[in-house]
Amino acid sequence: MSISAVIHEPQNDFEKSFFVPVSTESFFKECWQPAIKSLGLQWTALFSTGVDVEMEDVPSIFGELVLIKEWAVKNLTDEQKERMFERISGLQDKLPLAFQRKDAVVFIG
Numbered sequence: 348m349s350i351s352a353v354i355h356e357p358q359n360d361f362e363k364s365f366f367v368p369v370s371t372e373s374f375f376k377e378c379w380q381p382a383i384k385s386l387g388l389q390w391t392a393l394f395s396t397g398v399d400v401e402m403e404d405v406p407s408i409f410g411e412l413v414l415i416k417e418w419a420v421k422n423l424t425d426e427q428k429e430r431m432f433e434r435i436s437g438l439q440d441k442l443p444l445a446f447q448r449k450d451a452v453v454f455i456g
Contacts, residue, residue: 348372350394352438354445355452362451367441369394369434369455378427382418383411391415397456402446409439 352367370379375395383392388411390398400408412435419428445453 350375350456352400352442352445352453352455355399355454358448361447362445365441365445365453367438369438370431374430378419378423378431379415382415382422385422386411386414386418388414394455397454400442400453400455402449402451405442405446408442412439 349371350369352365352369354362354365357363357365369375372395379391380395382388390400390404390408391411416432416435419431423431442453445451
């Protein structure tokens, strides 16, 4: 299983094809969850069970992703960091694009 971002009830081809990989479940447990727990984060903690995200939630999620990256620099191997940073960058680049409709909802899980 893996964690990814998709748009709930897609309305057009772009929304139907919107898919952002976040992490495999094993990598999430191994690398993401220790950071989330250590930092006491809320949004990213919900990624493993699944969470609906609206446009106004994005800044809070991005704030947590920055903290996870800072934590990773000190606590993960170079290979783990590279893998995590690639996925975080993808999420930071693509998640805002999902909200071309004001009422769009993205499921991350």
